[in-house]
Amino acid sequence: xxxxxxxxxxxFYMPKNKPSIVKxxxxxxxxxxxxxxxxxxxxxxxxxxxxxxxxxxxxxxSYKGTHKIDGxxxxxxxxxxxxxxxxxxKDSIDYNSKDQMNFISIIRLPDFVTKEDFEWAIKEAxxxxxxxxxxxxxxxxxxxxxxxxxxxxxxxxxPTTINLMHKYMKDNGYKLDITxxxxxxxxxxxxxxxxxxxxxxxxxxxxxxxxx
Numbered sequence: 001x002x003x004x005x006x007x008x009x010x011x012f013y014m015p016k017n018k019p020s021i022v023k024x025x026x027x028x029x030x031x032x033x034x035x036x037x038x039x040x041x042x043x044x045x046x047x048x049x050x051x052x053x054x055x056x057x058x059x060x061x062s063y064k065g066t067h068k069i070d071g072x073x074x075x076x077x078x079x080x081x082x083x084x085x086x087x088x089x090k091d092s093i094d095y096n097s098k099d100q101m102n103f104i105s106i107i108r109l110p111d112f113v114t115k116e117d118f119e120w121a122i123k124e125a126x127x128x129x130x131x132x133x134x135x136x137x138x139x140x141x142x143x144x145x146x147x148x149x150x151x152x153x154x155x156x157x158x159p160t161t162i163n164l165m166h167k168y169m170k171d172n173g174y175k176l177d178i179t180x181x182x183x184x185x186x187x188x189x190x191x192x193x194x195x196x197x198x199x200x201x202x203x204x205x206x207x208x209x210x211x212x
Contacts, residue, residue, distance in 0.1 A: 019168035024143035071112035083183035
């Protein structure tokens with residue numbers, strides 16, 4: 001049976017719908033950076049999703065070809081994730097100004113995938129699909145201590161869940177630590193094209209640090 005990161009690492013991907021504190025280890029990702037409203041059908045965000053999945057599945061299916069990845073095992077491609085921020089907003093996001101969103105769209109890579117394997121996948125996908133993958137990068141990210149919670153419902157209703165997270169954070173002696181390299185983080189467990197908005201499942205994660 002294929003290894004499923006959501007099931008094997010439930011503490012990262014399947015938290016309860018009440019806040020908790022978690023330490024996230026360093027992970028490697030396929031990543032694409034961009035800006036703009038994620039709901040814009042012709043926008044940059046929608047374009048990045050195709051780039052990410054093309055590389056993710058090139059790596060996943062590599063065992064069927066001539067490129068052999070050391071330590072490879074069959075796995076389910078992990079869920080789509082995103083880091084989000086707005087240039088004028090320090091500790092929050094203005095959900096009414098989606099055009100001002102900056103993002104890094106990511107998909108987790110299995111630990112056995114090296115930078116060299118990633119570069120092979122870029123070349124392989126470029127040759128097969130005749131698409132420019134130059135924006136896709138190999139990202140190593142050490143997220144550290146965070147508060148997280150499962151949000152169920154519309155993305156626009158996230159502030160309600162975030163308020164609960166921040167209260168829990170403060171009650172447990174932490175403060176928010178969103179910086180230029182620590183981000184508002186979302187993990188998308190539902191496909192909005194196939195799921196009722198009221199049932200969308202999104203893990204929301206915010207970086208924190210102990211109060212001084």
